[in-house]
Amino acid sequence: MELLQLEVNDVRIVGIHGRDGIGKTALAKNIYDQISLRFDACSFLAEIEETTKQPGGVQYLQTKLIFNILKREYEVASTFKGVRFLKEIFRKMKVLIVLDDVEKESLLKEFIGVKLDWFGPGSRIIVTSKESGVLQGFVAQELAQTYVVNPMDDSLAFNFFWQYAATRKSEELRSYVIIAIKIVKAAKGFPLLLKVFGSFLNDKGLEEWAKFEDLVQQFQEDYQRILSRIYEALDQKQKRMYLDIACFPPDVDCRIASYMWHHYDRLHDSIEVLRHMSLIQMEENKIGMHSLLRCLPAKAQDTSQGKKETDHLNAEEAGFEILPKTTFLSLGRANVGGQFADALSKVWWLHWQGCPRDAISIHLEKNENLVILDLSWSKVTGSWEGWKRIKLERLKVLNLTGCVDLLITPSFSSCPNLEILIFERCSRLIHLDPSINDLKRLVTLNLKLCSELSMLPAEMGGMDALEELLIDGTSVRELPLSIGKLVKLQILSVTNCFTLVRAPVSVCELKALSVLALDNAKILRLPESIGDLGHLRRLSLKDCRGLGNLPESIGKLEHSLEELDISGTSISNLPDSTKNLWNLTVLKMDSCFVREFPLYIGELISLEEVHASWCRNLEGVFPSDILDLYFLRELRLRGTRISSLPSEIQFLPSLQTLDLLHCDILKELPPLPPNLSSLYVNPNLKQKMLESSNFSSWWPLLQ
Template sequence: MELLELEANDIRVVGIHGRDGIGKTTLAKIIYDKICLRFDACSFLAEIEQTTQQPGGVRYLQTKLIFDILKKEYEVASAFKGVRYLKEIFRKIKVLIVLDDVERESLLKDFVGAKLDWFGPGSRIIVTSKEGRVFQDFVARGLAHIYNVILMDVNVAFNILWQHAIGIGKSDKLRPYVKIEKSDELRPYVKIVIKIVKAAKGLPLFLKVFGSFLHGKGLEDWVKFKNLIQQFQEDPQKILRIFYDALDQQQKQMYLDIACFPPDVDYGIASCMWHHYVDPRGAIGVLRDRCLITMEKEKIGMHSMLRCLARKIIREGFHDPGTGVGLYLPAIAEDTNEGKKGTDHLNTEEAGFDIPPNTTFLSLGDANIGGHFADALMNVRWLHWQGCPRDAINIHLEKNENLVILDLSWSKVTESWEGWKRIKMERLTVLNLTGCVDLLVTPSFSCCPNLELLILERCSRLVHLDPSINDLTLLVTLNLKSCSELSMLPVEMAGMNALKELLIDGTAIRELPESIGKLVRLQILSATNCFSLARIPGSVCGLEALSELAMDDGKILELPESLGNLHQLSRLSLRDCRGLRKLPESIRKLGYSLKELDISGTGISRLLNSTISLYNLRVLKMDSCFLREFPDYIEDLISLEEIHASWCRSLQGVIPPSVSRLHCLKELRLRGTRISSITQEIWYMHRLETLDLLHCDLLQELPTLCPPGLSNLYVNPDLKQKMLELSENSSWWHLLQ
């Protein structure tokens, strides 16, 4: 925090430097969460080194960066154009950017420029890297500061390992080991843990994996593990191999699979690889509980050290089929001479590549496949061919009965691509065509009748969906996000009666067809940034399974009066629908279901009395509205956990005492309003964790007592200084320093 010096108005990089597994990314996430509200816009780009090894990786990350900061899609045609665009739009914006796992100086300059002149004053860029040379040029010019992550304190390391080994939940108070050691029952375990902590050398990754492995095991197993760890403590790969060997065959196969997958792959896609397994979700749970993978919002991730171990095991399997993974090689195509990934512009037949016959996951990058590989591809279940050439005519997958996932994203395929005829897709479950900008019309889907997930995201020139899409009776998800030229959906959609997710965000669609009301299983309808969408048909209100409806940035002037018939609706987002002036009275019928309501940026100036019935509402967002006051009945919304009313410039006066009766409230955000006083009863809000009063210029003082659970307070610097000068005994003192 000292190196960031947030009060300074310069632009600077702060590098977090340290060895693998020491906690650089974790530290970056904690700092990011702590300070993100102080910036105009923020972006966290994870696993940059791994992502940029994929075709179009830099372009993808630059596009994500633009979206995070501008909240709208912009397709970066090339890295050079991305740089130019970033420089033009970001100069006036105070941004916080985290670039995680940058191992090349050139990559750092791809995202922040050589002179740090792309961003507005006060911007901060946090970069994690195990390579110190990444920062050298910036440090030499006084543009960067380095934080070297040191090994963890032995007491803290003990507590982390103990927490994972004994299984204490995050909400439980962790006893320091000096107290634990006094217990006769636990003393033998404590002595072992002390030795294991020493062998872990203060690396959080090891501490978590070690502790998770020991969880539920007896003293004898603890002793055996300690002896093994001490034997291999100078070789991290051998230590990690212990945890791999302890998995059953199915868990091993899934672990090796995940190591080959792209970073942060969606579980919904990955799980299609494992449909033939008995309990894939259970196996994923084991890998997660043992800290061999991470799972956040259904995205599967893996630490680089664990990924390296897996790929080493796979390489051993290529050259020694007699090893434990010889029967199953979820592998990347290897060069038999050099052992390098086949991801360059090449023809595999000419380059002497070998694809083992048991390969089930194959990543080819821009490579072309020679004809003599037909038999070797018989077991491929996931073909990851990002950057597939337009003239890829040598492919022979007509006999493959196993292909379930075909990923051709960011490639040059068109509706007339020869590959559609050369790939057997009868069992295909996932078709990913993300970023296929040459695709004007979708191919016929008659060749893949069992499709469950169709991704056409960012096909920016797509104008027409083939009518055969309505024959996909098993389709669960249709993703058309950022197909910016697509102006209409098929008139008839009833055939897709298994559809649960319809994502049309960022399209040019003007209206939804009436037949959408026949999608009886539809749960999520997301149409954010559809700037031409002006009306929601009444048939939508017949979707009894609908749980999420998002229409942000639409031209909608009113909602159907029958909206209250959506008895399963839990999230309704209407952010920046500026022409919307009121909610329908029938919203009261959603009292049992609605948990999140976002009317930020709409023309709504007051909440109707009908919203008093929303007693299950957890999150209420009203940012940048014309709201003049909180409704008198606010206390009746007893389940509220978050109130967002920032930049409501008409909101003024005193926050009423009734707010203090919201005993579940955790966040109260009033940034940029004209409130002048906070009720003294705020002290009774024992669960309140975040209070945002920044830019509340009329607020001259805080209540006498601080809510006991408050951990995040945002106020103007002058008010902070005034409160600090009043008394060191103030209950706000610890938050104001």
Template sequence: MTFLMLPCPHGSLIRLISELVLYVTRQLKKAELDGTSLLVGIDNQVCEMMRRLEVDCRNGQAVEIRGNEVRMVGIHGARGIGKTTLAKFVYNQLYPLFEGCSYLGNIQEISQTEPLQHLQSQLVSELLKQEPRSLGSLEEGNHYIKHRFRNMRVLIVLDDVNERHHLEAFAGKLSWFGSRSRIIVTTRNADLLNIPEVVATYEVEPMELDQSLRLFCRHAFGGTSPHEGYDYLSRRIVFTTEGLPLAIEVVGSFLYRKNKEIWNETLHQLKKEPVDSVQQVLTASYEALDQGTKDIYLDIACFFIGKDKRIPFYMWEDCGFYPCSGIERLLLTSLVKIGENNELSMYDLLRDLGREIVYKEDPAKPGRRSRLWNHGEALSTLRRKEVKGTRRVQALCLKFDNGLPYCFTCEEFRSLSKLRFLKLDNANIGGDFTNLLSNLRWLDWRGCPVTYEAMNLHLKKLVILDLSWSKVTQNWGGWSQIKMPRLKVLNLTGCNEMLVTPNFSGYPLLEMLILERCFQLVKIDPSICRLRLLVSLNLKSCSNLCELPQEMGYMEALQELLIDGTSIQEIPKSIAHMEKLETLSASNCYSLTSLPNSICSIEALSLLLLDNVKIPELPNSIGSLVKLKRLSLRGCQRIQKLPESIGKLGSSLVELDISGTLISELPNSTRNLQLLRVLKMERCHVRKFPSAIGRLRKLEEIHASHCKSLGGSIPSTIHNLQFLKILILGYSCVSSLPPSIQSLSHLQTLDLLPCDNLETLPMLPSSLTCLRICSKKMSTIPDIQNLVELEDLSFGNENPKELIIPHSAFDPASTLTNPRTLWPIRFPKLKSLELSHSQILNLGFEYGSACVPQLKKVILTGTNLQGVSGLPSSLSVLSIQACLSLKRLPTVQNLINLSELELLNSAVEEIKGLGELKRLEILVMSYCRIERLDGLSKLRSLKRLSLKNCNSLDRLPNISDLTMLKVLEIHQCSRICNIEGLEVLTSLEELHVSECEAEWSSRVRHAQKSIRKRLRTSS
């Protein structure tokens, strides 16, 4: 890995920042995905979370929500352990099951700079899939959430919640949401989860040693394994980091390109005191930075976590900090990260390190520190009569609640001569500011009052003005009285009193103008067209804005135009004059019914995003956009075909998304798209695979699921796609795969679930890590034993939904007795197996003595399965569903890691070794022939026991020792008349007994009354 030193001349930074991010993404994205998300055992953690959330999974996908109750589940653990990674992964698995979904990330940090009602507005917007609405106060937000979503099934993730009132602002009561809703909360404060609403928690554990080593190697060597001569040192260092991803990343980055002497010194330090030594490594990484990069790091730690990375660049550049090379250095040393939405972020421990460095500048006197991020310390510093020491203060944050604004006088700022960043939330300033704040580069004045009271406020060096969420209008006094000749960024997000924008003539150097979520805005002042240096214009979610100025073409420097979610009806023809425009995003512009042909003359355009727009077609000259990299027409339901000229984008187009359109055939010219890497055509009407698919040699992903018209054979020329990694054809009518598919040496995911016209499978490439296939016509079991890299296998010819068989259907005479050859499972890396194939009668898990099984999850479905042997001790989930020929399970006493056991519609009569499952937390049985549950009373870790329609079960063992049991369900088990030991289970939170004799027993009634009493007391 080499350092790319990007030049940073004065002027526009958008292109430079884009190049920087693109470079760092290329270098680090694989390390982030392969080295963090996949290596923390995310699949096992997801299984644990799904159980707590009561969500059924099949074939690697979440398919059904159990029960009708609303459930809130907490994720807790140490800083940097991977709580957010797990929450994001679970969210992405679950969201298709819900009517509305919202992920609120980094709540603790954002709440320091944003009023909570703005986050409430984001929650409402995402749940309703609408543009954000204005919420005037926290109480208004609570009232709206409480009444709007009570009948809606929602999924909400509240990430990094560390204060009780933050949790109450978004999900104060479970009754706010409809049945089967799920809320996930991540926090470092486990005590926060000790409330009645949280029904289950999950603690994220440290990474395993082999996973830690791979992550370490990503950062220390840029690969997956140690370099020659460094194997021992790498393993010893990784061992001392105790599986903490943050420590692994930072130590690995610190040692990158260091000599062995420093490696040995680092190991020696870590062996002494691992936690303190990691802190020393962090400090050493900081000390190795140049002064400008140190300033950037401290600014981010104190103020800019969650900020759009582009905005502080303007201040840093103006201060001579060289932000391009500085941010690059911070990224490559893992001290700073760039999030999914291009926001700056860092681990909490790194944030705290930065703030500790500032604190130590003068622990006793805050006014003598360079940065004051704490409102109380900043306010007391300004109020002091003796303020000479404040000449060191460079950045200061004051944040007041909504209401009558606090008013500062000019005297309180008189000695702040070095101040370059000032945050004044919901405050006012008054007096004569002549010669004051002369070095201020960034004024963050959110919630500034309608009345402007300051005089002679001449901010000659100001480059950023943020008036977000203010009541300013076009007539606000500050527009004419504040002198800002060098202003480059103006942020007016959420200024909902503004009907017309101000006159921009006084800001000739403006480069970024943000008007996002100005819901009442109906007109843009024509002076905007004279902003010849404007690079970015953001009008997203200005829902009442119907038109753009016709003279927009004069904005010749514009590179980014965002009009998503507006009511704009047409794009001016003059857009053709924007020769530098790179991004045009108009998704969810439901009033936009056509594109001007002139758009095709913008040769710089690289991103054209038109999701859900009601245009009937693209301009025929779309091929003139010779630099277009990404074209998204997702959900454009009126588009029936692509222009033939699209083939002229062969030297630029990287991603094409036509999902949800009426397109039935790709034009012949698509064969010329030589750089295309991602082709998405889900839920569209394409009838056959393009015959020239083999010409697209750079393709890495093909997404064609739910294309019900897509049939026939996959062309044999697919063997030319040597870079193909993902091929998804589920829910299509594809009838065969060519034998040449075996040559795709990079293919990792093949999803054919279900493809009911498939009869056979050819030999598949050994590189596959995920294979999902189900076809009712597939009578021959394919040979897949060569798939030694396989981690996820879902294989069947039956539809599990059709195998829900009532109890009356059990018939011993119906079971098949002809034994077939044992089908072996010996994939060394397999982690998840879901099997539902009628031709497999006997299943054996065969792992050699040299192989350590990785298998965690097994789901078996099939009426003909008769025997299972060799279940590995690594299993944590075992589910037997509709196996009417399987009367006997193998002894399960060796399954020492099993935490969930399900028997659904099963003929199994006895579970031998049940009492040895010391880690079992969930036991679910439904429509089973089970006659006794010997050993149940020994399951001290059991948290949920569910028995439904088990009429052969005549009694339960005494359950008084199940001290961890939280949920007990017994339904239609007609022979159970008594539940011994129930009265001593103080851990019970839910008890449901119905349609059995025990329902009316005094034990059950007394226990239900005790539960209600405990819940009332705790609330």
């Protein structure tokens, strides 16, 4: 925090350096969470080193960075165009960016340039890296400072280990503690090792603790040997899953990965074992593994004869040696010939990102097992000859992300069992083959950022298993009436479809719908029967600027609606029926035309977050029945014209964040609740509070 010097209005970088597993990313996340509200926009880009190894990886990260900053999709067609666009959007913004796991200084120029002249005053960039010299060019220009992460001291290390290891220990506590001290000392203060060691011992008895202590004493700092013993404690299914996940590319969707193990009984239980042992990470439907733990397969796969018997292969690294047992095969930009037909017969997941256009000699006709085919960022077209050489009958997942040469999709008649179909970022795609309507088992159709796609098939009712339809960032002008026949549809995401002018009434026939997102559409109204969507949990209408009101029927969503976002709309009043939304937990109405808080806000008893920043017309007094909002955690009123807060606010037991920055009419505050952890106020009001003994409890928040 000292190195960041947030009070200084320059632009600077802070580098966080240290060994694998020392906690660089965890530290960056902690700082990011603490300070993010002080910036106009923020972005945390994780696993940069691993992601940029994938074809299109830099463009993918640039796209993610732009989305995080602008909150809208923008397709990066090339690295150069991404750089040019980033320079344009950052110049007037105070931004916070974390670039996690950067091992080459040359990569930084793709995201932040070479002189930090892209960014608005006060911007901060945090870079984590194992390499201490990755910021050398910026340090030489006096634009960067570095922070070295040291191992935990003994006391902190013990507490961290104990948090994972001994939550249920009661008998013979002293004996456990004595062993724990020795294990912690052997881990040398490395958080990842402490976490994995502790998780491994959590449900084990004293005898097993003693054996593990002997193990760590025997191998000292040969942590791979110790971790290999933990791996050996897994059963065969868990070992297989561990090795699979270690070989997967970063940010793999859990649903896609699960097809590798769909024949397992109690699949969820096996995943939970790996998660409980801290061997894998799961976050936002993504599954992955720390880079230090990815090294384990090399040890685990060495047999006593010195032969490498693996079920997973990266063909580029293996020099095209494809073994008969291979089930996960990553080919990169390689081209393989027919001599590998037999070896490919066992492949379940073919990860061929960057497949060349002339890669027509591959022979997968004999493969009866292929369930996942990933041809992302490749040169395939709808008429690619390779479609005829791959057996697709059992295929469950087809991923064609970033296939920019794809103008027309192939026929889907050869893959009737498809469940997940991804065309994301196929920027020149203009037509979906009508056979798509025959995919009776299709669960997910992802067309995000297919920017040239202006029309969906007129008939969609045949996809009666469809649960998720994502058409964000397309040029679709209207949704077909047949969309109402998708009886199992749960998620309909139509954000940033800037040409979408109306939502058909048939949308209200989607009785299973739980998420409806229409951000940035040109719609002027919602169907009056929107209240018939009895399972709708989230309704997002952000930046639908032409939308002036909500239908009165919205109150019928009393038992389902949990999140409502009307930010950036022309709505000035919420309908009276809104008071019936007893399950509403998040209300977002930033930058809209609301003039006053509804007097019944206290009746929305489940509210946890209220966002009303930059509502310039919002003025007056916040309603006193805020007292009834027992679960309210965040109240954000930044940039409004409110004149006072009710004294009842002091009795809100759950309130943690109160944002009143740029509330220029507000001259004083009532007593505040004791659990408040984040408080943002104007400098003059801050000074007044610092001078008052009534606010001595909040001085740490005001410094």
